Amino acid sequence: MSSKPAEPHNSWNPRPTGEPGTRGDAAGPAGLDARSRQLLRTLIAGYIRSGEPVGSQVLARQSGLDVSPATIRNILADLEEAGLLSAPHTSAGRIPTARGYRLFVDSLLQVRPLPDAELARLRDELPAGFGTQALLGSASELLSAMSHFVGVVSVPRREQFAFRRVDFVSIDAQRVLAILVFSDNEVQNRIIHTRHAYESSELEQIANYLNHHFAGRSLADIRATLLSELRSDRTEMERLLSRSVELAEQVLVPGNDDMVLAGQTRLMGVQELSDVDRLRELFEAFARKREILQLLERTVQAPGVRIFIGEETGLAPLEGVSLVTAPYVAGGQVLGVLGVIGPTRMAYGRVIPVVQAAADALGDAFGRETRR
Incomplete structure (x- = not known):
């Protein structure tokens, strides 16, 4: 049974590099002070890199804060009580919850634009002149290759x-x-x-x-x-x-809605998705397509990048993954949505600009295609 779908989250807007802005009151997002924000940011970034629970000793070395491990442990306990972290019973370290990831993505994440070489790659590998199916297939393959997860592109309606x-x-x-x-x-x-x-x-x-x-x-x-x-x-x-x-x-009637997927097998090597039953449910959802298409449809009219984390998708098979999407536009008209499906422990700072740049490049390619 799927959980109740969350409303699509507000469009994500890139922040300049450096100290990210915050929302909420003077204490920052979720009432966190600057020390708590820095520790949470450091912990989540470390967990995304390593996949291992992060302990207070590591945070003391990496956070840049001049505080004792005991103080760090107290702050971590407060973050856990706030529902932003959890402590696996097999480790003294902590890992982020879906709520922690959400706060990280919304308020603490620092994102840099894609390098020029990667932008050029997107433009070069999404050329006009080969038809819609070729464009969509190339886009999904590129998303998968550049993110190392699943690339998904909804097919424009005829x-x-x-x-x-x-x-x-x-x-x-x-x-x-x-x-x-x-x-x-x-x-x-x-x-x-x-x-x-x-x-x-x-x-x-x-x-x-x-x-x-x-x-x-x-x-x-x-x-x-x-x-x-x-x-x-x-x-x-x-x-x-x-x-x-x-x-x-x-x-002269529209064809059936559809989507193009690439890189599903990449998820088989993801540690967080090693449960066979959960992975089977996810692959069955890929095969049915219907629920994922409906999820993509919810983001069609939302400009910019949208992010669903875990149960925010409202789909039980996707509760262990995140979906990062953006609409692609040509001639001022939204043609469809593309995105990346991967574990909640994905490098959001990398995936977000990839998705946005791919949407821009695909829209430009469709614009050139229809002018031919």
Whole structure:
């Protein structure tokens, strides 16, 4: 059973390097003073690097604070009582909770932009001219390779791209093959079941009519216009319109929503996901796609990076992972969402700029694709 979904978190905004800003009262986020914030930041950063619980002796050396280990232990106890840390029974050290990660990401994280070489790699490996599926596949592979986790990209809905042309080919008396070309150079073949047989000349006439009058318009607009014209037209065009509507009702409809995943097997080597049953549930969710697509859909209209940590996803199989997402945009229109799925112990300072830069690069590539 999945837990109740959390509302998508407010868009994450990068902070300048150096001391991050804080929210809340004068004592900082969650009422923490500067020492507590520094210890929490140091502990979470250390745990992300090593995967091992962090103890007071390590924090005394790495935090840069001139305080005794005993003082550090007292502060850690307070952070644990606040629900930001937990202490595994096998270790004297502590690890962050989902709530601790949330405060870290929102208020304590320092993020640097991607180096120019990596930005150039994204642009170079997301070229226009190869069609939507190639772009999406490249984007998901790049996200996986650059984050070392799972890359996910939602497929744009077909109605978001203008219709370019259509051709019809008769298969038999009751079936017609429709070959659709869209403004992003994507080609789709669809089988139409018809109520009567079409002559080749009739199919050519209908295709010419649709291509001449409707190229550059959306599928929904074309269907609505055809139906409106059919209702008002009682001339010799009525028969052609009627036949065009019959084919358009089947062919000019959006395809099913989908997403492209890459790098699922990378999670098999993650220490925190070593439980076989939990890993199986996660892979089953990848295979079904539906729940993850719904989660991505919740972030479509949110500008910038969004982060779900553990149970914030509202999906039981994803309770042990985090999802970092950003929408990709072309021509001022949100086409879809991409992101990275990985353990809650991920290097957020690395993954966040990768996701944002990949969204920018994919949007730019789609913009070039539709202008070709």
